[in-house]
Amino acid sequence: MIEMHGRVKVKTTAEKEAEKEKERKERLIQYTRLLDEVKDKRKNKECFQEVLDASKQVLLCNPDFGTMWNVRKEALLQMEVSQDQDAFQKQCLVELKLAADCLKCNPKSYGAWHHRIWIMERMPCPDWAFELDLTQKALGLDSRNFHCWDYRRYIVKKFGQDLHKELNYTSELILENFSNYSAWHYRSHLLPELCPDPNGTWLLSEEKRLEELELIQNAAFTDPEDQSAWLYHKSEKVLAALTSQLQSCQELIELEPESKWPLLTSVNLMRAIDPLQYKDEVNMVLQKLKSVDSQRDNFYTDLKSKFLIENHLQQVNWHAGSISFSEMSLSTIYCADSLLLFRVVDLSYNELKSVSPLAALQCCESLNLQHNCLTSCHGLECLPFLKELNIAENLIDDVNPLKECLNLKMLKIAGNPVALKVEELGDSLKAIVI
Amino acid sequence: MLIKDVVLGEDAPKALLLEKHKEFLLSYGKKSHMDYEHKMTEYLRMSGYYWGLTALSLMGDLEHAGKEEILNFVQECQNPCGGISPAPGHDPHLLYTLSAVQILCLYDALDILDKEAIVKYVSGLQQDDGSFAGDKWGEIDTRFSFCALACLSFVKRLDAVNVDKAVEYILQCMNFDGGFGCRPGSESHAGQIYCCLGSLDLAKGDLLGWWLSERQLPSGGLNGRPEKLPDVCYSWWVLASLSMLGRLHWIDHDLLRSFILACQDSETGGISDRPGDIPDPFHTLFGLAGLSLFGDEHLVPIHPVFCLPYPVIDRLGIQTQSLHVG
Numbered sequence A: 001m002i003e004m005h006g007r008v009k010v011k012t013t014a015e016k017e018a019e020k021e022k023e024r025k026e027r028l029i030q031y032t033r034l035l036d037e038v039k040d041k042r043k044n045k046e047c048f049q050e051v052l053d054a055s056k057q058v059l060l061c062n063p064d065f066g067t068m069w070n071v072r073k074e075a076l077l078q079m080e081v082s083q084d085q086d087a088f089q090k091q092c093l094v095e096l097k098l099a100a101d102c103l104k105c106n107p108k109s110y111g112a113w114h115h116r117i118w119i120m121e122r123m124p125c126p127d128w129a130f131e132l133d134l135t136q137k138a139l140g141l142d143s144r145n146f147h148c149w150d151y152r153r154y155i156v157k158k159f160g161q162d163l164h165k166e167l168n169y170t171s172e173l174i175l176e177n178f179s180n181y182s183a184w185h186y187r188s189h190l191l192p193e194l195c196p197d198p199n200g201t202w203l204l205s206e207e208k209r210l211e212e213l214e215l216i217q218n219a220a221f222t223d224p225e226d227q228s229a230w231l232y233h234k235s236e237k238v239l240a241a242l243t244s245q246l247q248s249c250q251e252l253i254e255l256e257p258e259s260k261w262p263l264l265t266s267v268n269l270m271r272a273i274d275p276l277q278y279k280d281e282v283n284m285v286l287q288k289l290k291s292v293d294s295q296r297d298n299f300y301t302d303l304k305s306k307f308l309i310e311n312h313l314q315q316v317n318w319h320a321g322s323i324s325f326s327e328m329s330l331s332t333i334y335c336a337d338s339l340l341l342f343r344v345v346d347l348s349y350n351e352l353k354s355v356s357p358l359a360a361l362q363c364c365e366s367l368n369l370q371h372n373c374l375t376s377c378h379g380l381e382c383l384p385f386l387k388e389l390n391i392a393e394n395l396i397d398d399v400n401p402l403k404e405c406l407n408l409k410m411l412k413i414a415g416n417p418v419a420l421k422v423e424e425l426g427d428s429l430k431a432i433v434i
Numbered sequence B: 001m002l003i004k005d006v007v008l009g010e011d012a013p014k015a016l017l018l019e020k021h022k023e024f025l026l027s028y029g030k031k032s033h034m035d036y037e038h039k040m041t042e043y044l045r046m047s048g049y050y051w052g053l054t055a056l057s058l059m060g061d062l063e064h065a066g067k068e069e070i071l072n073f074v075q076e077c078q079n080p081c082g083g084i085s086p087a088p089g090h091d092p093h094l095l096y097t098l099s100a101v102q103i104l105c106l107y108d109a110l111d112i113l114d115k116e117a118i119v120k121y122v123s124g125l126q127q128d129d130g131s132f133a134g135d136k137w138g139e140i141d142t143r144f145s146f147c148a149l150a151c152l153s154f155v156k157r158l159d160a161v162n163v164d165k166a167v168e169y170i171l172q173c174m175n176f177d178g179g180f181g182c183r184p185g186s187e188s189h190a191g192q193i194y195c196c197l198g199s200l201d202l203a204k205g206d207l208l209g210w211w212l213s214e215r216q217l218p219s220g221g222l223n224g225r226p227e228k229l230p231d232v233c234y235s236w237w238v239l240a241s242l243s244m245l246g247r248l249h250w251i252d253h254d255l256l257r258s259f260i261l262a263c264q265d266s267e268t269g270g271i272s273d274r275p276g277d278i279p280d281p282f283h284t285l286f287g288l289a290g291l292s293l294f295g296d297e298h299l300v301p302i303h304p305v306f307c308l309p310y311p312v313i314d315r316l317g318i319q320t321q322s323l324h325v326g
Helices: A014-042 A045-061 A066-082 A085-105 A110-122 A128-141 A146-159 A163-176 A181-194 A206-222 A227-235 A242-255 A260-273 A279-292 A294-314 A356-360 A400-404 A417-424 B018-026 B032-040 B042-058 B067-076 B094-106 B115-124 B142-154 B163-172 B190-199 B205-213 B233-244 B253-262 B281-293 B310-316
Strands: A322-324 A344-346 A366-368 A388-390 A410-412
Touching: A014 A045, A014 A066, A014 B032, A045 A066, A045 A085, A066 A085, A066 A110, A085 A110, A110 A146, A128 A146, A146 A181, A163 A181, A181 A206, A206 A242, A242 A260, A260 A279, A279 A294, A294 B205, B018 B042, B018 B281, B032 B042, B042 B067, B042 B094, B042 B281, B067 B094, B094 B115, B094 B142, B094 B310, B115 B142, B142 B163, B142 B190, B163 B190, B190 B205, B190 B233, B205 B233, B233 B253, B233 B281, B253 B281
Parallel strands: A322 A344, A344 A366, A366 A388, A388 A410
Antiparallel strands: none
16 A cells, blocks of 8 residues: 555665565556456446456555545446345445455545445445444544544434433543543534533533533643643633632642643633733743743744733723834734724834734824834735824835825834935835935 | 654754755656556546646746646546546546646646636535535545635636635534534644635634644644644645744744754655655655745745745736734
8 A cells, every 4th residue: 555654764675675676566567457457347337346346456455546436336326226225235335344444454545434424325224333333443443533533423413323422432532541632622512512501601501611621620630741631621711610720720830830731721711810910920921931832932922912912902091092002022913903993003112023914903093113023014005094104113125005105194214224215215205204 | 741753863854955856756756666656646646746846846946847748647637527537547536626727827837728617527516515525426525625716716717616605614614723624523633724724714813823833843843633743744734824824933943944854865855754754745845835935045935825836826816815813
């Protein structure tokens, strides 16, 4: 079988290589003969048994060969009308066996999984319980095979399997191994269906939410470095028991101060409980995260900007007309939609790299972007009421897009590469540059 | 707990072996010891050509591949129904229809195929719920939604399908972690996320961006799902998705670069999934594509949605909406 993933390269001797070469030549001849056989006989409706025999041989060594599954389906459609039900049922069982054999050699073969569903759809007497049991066995071998999980969900639906049993199945798998992200994923779909919140406010009923949190907490305490439970936690963060969660998170941090997941979760919890009350603590933890998880340094920097902006917006006077985010070390702009109605916006002395979120400032007349890390002002031309723009002390070398700002009366560009070539600017821009 | 990851050896390559990779791709499948393997991979030949040719094109060396031969091959693979096969004698499928169209875009030769027939084939595969089947046998997958929408974007006939319905279906495949799976209820997977994001212009940017950035392991490599091993092809699925979300900087560039470089085969050229494995055109393309997204000076910039060089997309005059997600 040809598989492009995980083939370790091994050194061989010339002798071994020659032997292999001979073997490959023989296999090639045999393989080509089988393909020719299928091709010849496919057109001839009388020969479907030969087609089935030859394509089987091909698929067993190459289960991803789509056309081979197709020729089988053609033959089957023919048998469905030409043979009695027993004979067709028998052939369907042969197909299921073939698909299973192919999946043994490549458990991720899309073609084999689809063939199985296609057969189950047409079989005179499909055995859903048997299939369900089979997926359980297969997941016992690889509990993360998403094809097998999808097939199980298909069978569950067809069979009308009680979803509570499915939920119990995911519990078993999780208790066996907390890192089973596939099982956590399945729960995230089962729970809202089985235990919806009667008030419709949350995805889950309160009782179930608390139960679920307990399970997650156990998982987290067992292995704080495992991603699965923590990722799952995130979607369930807005809960009544947040404070006690935070407490246990902090206990965990005391035990393992360098462990990333409890740190990150404590941030999420503090944000959910009261962003303003915890604002300094959140900042501290983010700083810590930047060092223990330095690969995602930029993510934490952006997250910090997001929190600072959200905190600021919680305290802002919405009728003032002006808003300032000056000197907040912002790396990016969040919640730009909330700035829609402000006429004066000050974003000076930050670390902004892009103006693209500012397209939302549709009422802005005066915008201060002095001293950031902007390399382009492209995007600001879509602000229709802009009168004053300060982009001094950035890295901008072209202001031509601003020609389209017809109301612009004042433009500050000192301290940019473009400031060195004011003479090259068009008259309309030259007239307003300070 | 042990994190599933690999360790990069001291002797792993640290520079980009451009000339080696060109040689690897141009001779791929042409050496006699590869005859058997070449025959065995015939069922995906069209995609194989797309991977190899796009990789060459990122290295600015498309002209050394036999253009005439390839264009004839593509033409030979179009069926009366309009769909395109991976190789002559195989059945048509959306996957290979997209690969063929991408190859023709590289060569600016879309006109050699019957475009209306392609449009008819692709639009005929859309289902009532907005999803797409891969071919007439009915397998449904969000990968096929992407193939269909990308194909139609290239031939500028998105109007031929119900795009709203297509989007509605893809949104049904969104999960609690902000990611996407094959079908509603399926687990999130970075490859699938790429296909879904490529088809949408909205998403839960921060949550998904964060999930994607968590795909980076200490070795610098990226995996496709939590608790899985890193693989060079995810340099593409994850990076392209982050790029569409405007959050490419949430990955440590230098670390990923050293991982991709360590996956190069310094003897034969080519890039493999993990250091020490056998290289192939698929991983060679996605390794180079990842480096290109980071702006590698030796490579042509790549378009994050269509996985073709930017100049090709510009020449076609295709516009994509960038995602402004807060």
